[in-house]
Amino acid sequence: MKIPKRLQPLVDDGMIDEVLMQLMSGKEAQVYVVRCGDDVRCAKVFKEAKQRSFKQAAQYQEGRKERNTRRARAMAKKTRYGQKEQEQAWLNAEVDALYRLAGAGVRVPEPHGFVDGVLLMEMITDTDGNVAPRLDEVNLPHEQALRYHAKVIQDVVRMLCAGLIHGDLSEFNVLVDADGPVIIDLPQAVDAAGNNSAAAMLERDVNNMRAYFGRFAPELLNTHYGKEMWALYEAGELHPDSQLTGDFDFDTHIANVDELMEVIDDAKEEEDERQARMRDDDDDDIPYG
Numbered sequence: 001m002k003i004p005k006r007l008q009p010l011v012d013d014g015m016i017d018e019v020l021m022q023l024m025s026g027k028e029a030q031v032y033v034v035r036c037g038d039d040v041r042c043a044k045v046f047k048e049a050k051q052r053s054f055k056q057a058a059q060y061q062e063g064r065k066e067r068n069t070r071r072a073r074a075m076a077k078k079t080r081y082g083q084k085e086q087e088q089a090w091l092n093a094e095v096d097a098l099y100r101l102a103g104a105g106v107r108v109p110e111p112h113g114f115v116d117g118v119l120l121m122e123m124i125t126d127t128d129g130n131v132a133p134r135l136d137e138v139n140l141p142h143e144q145a146l147r148y149h150a151k152v153i154q155d156v157v158r159m160l161c162a163g164l165i166h167g168d169l170s171e172f173n174v175l176v177d178a179d180g181p182v183i184i185d186l187p188q189a190v191d192a193a194g195n196n197s198a199a200a201m202l203e204r205d206v207n208n209m210r211a212y213f214g215r216f217a218p219e220l221l222n223t224h225y226g227k228e229m230w231a232l233y234e235a236g237e238l239h240p241d242s243q244l245t246g247d248f249d250f251d252t253h254i255a256n257v258d259e260l261m262e263v264i265d266d267a268k269e270e271e272d273e274r275q276a277r278m279r280d281d282d283d284d285d286i287p288y289g
């Protein structure tokens with residue numbers, strides 16, 4: 001096929017020998033199947049910010065660290081330079097996440113380089129060597145659904161132990177190869193320790209998986225792996241090989257409204273007294289004529 005403009009520099013530099021076909025075009029990127037020497041890989045070409053429909057939501061980026069203080073200030077002020085750096089940080093997020101998660105034992109595509117907004121990575125294939133199907137395209141027997149769900153949950157645990165939450169996990173960004181689920185699409189990966197929405201995003205990811213696999217194994221619909229996982233994480237007791245149960249004891253304690261109102265009234269009374277003391281001090285400072 002004709003070489004796309006964004007891939008031409010990689011062809012010129014010898015990183016790609018041949019563009020075989022376009023695999024998909026999504027809201028944030030186009031993916032091509034390419035040949036690199038004897039290997040067939042994927043080239044994910046990220047769209048420019050103005051062309052993407054997936055917004056770089058502040059909710060996802062909260063907590064991401066920018067070590068260069070000049071860049072951090074520019075990004076915060078949204079200068080032209082800052083916007084350019086913000087865009088680059090967004091593009092780098094998936095690459096960083098892939099390397100980090102692959103090192104943590106999470107099943108993700110192996111990255112092979114990132115140049116000018118193009119991510120070269122392993123192509124996930126099925127047993128016949130064809131592009132692996134997405135999870136939503138697979139019909140699962142009951143026992144297989146339970147096994148695949150357990151694998152995904154284990155990978156989510158390892159991600160969390162590595163400090164990351166997918167943030168957009170569903171059956172549409174999990175591929176299935178001969179060995180089971182492979183998690184993909186991580187540009188919006190969330191910093192678990194620095195993002196105030198981390199717990200909610202983790203639970204949403206896990207519940208999406210519960211809902212999908214629950215179609216084939218209904219007993220999963222009564223599990224609460226997300227809450228169990230986060231509780232262990234907060235307590236410092238979550239480990240990459242933690243064996244979860246899916247059970248969670250919800251707090252059924254009913255707040256004592258009268259007690260709560262007393263606390264509020266006491267705090268209000270203390271604040272009124274503090275304000276009165278400040279006014280008295282101000283009066284004492286007025287010079288007499």
